[in-house]
Amino acid sequence: MFFWDQHKTITSCYELFTRKVCDRYQLTQMEYDILMFLHNNPKYNTAADIVKIRKSTKSHVSTSLKSLENKGLIERIQSTRNKKHIEIVILNKAESIIEDGMKAQKEFAKNALDGLTKEEKYMCMAVFNKICANADAYLKKYAEGENEKLFLL
Structure with missing residues (x-):
């Protein structure tokens, strides 16, 4: 099925646009993707949401969230009502990354949809x-x- 073989071309192109941001801020692609997901989808702000919606593995999400937390880019806040519910909040330190990430996403979309x-x-x-x-x-x-x-x- 040609379409399914070609979806990797789109992913590779997207990663080229975002690589500059990842390199500049020393992020892995997964860390960048999670940060941008949290920014673009504020109502989905738990690790379980990220796993479910992005179809990522629990271990990769967990590792990336720990790294983002260690870098001071996110904070995990435990609910007072339900100790199992932990919300992820993007911290101010991540603002420039988000800004550059939004520019990269817009540039990718512009190029990918060119001529349509x-x-x-x-x-x-x-x-x-x-x-x-x-x-x-x-x-x-x-x-x-x-x-x-x-x-x-």
């Missing part, structure tokens, strides 16, 4: 969202099926 009309951009987003929704639905069905198989054993 506004209508084509919306169509592309709609089709991509449908593909993702289909994949998510299948993954949920698969996970439920796997859980049922475990109970049968």
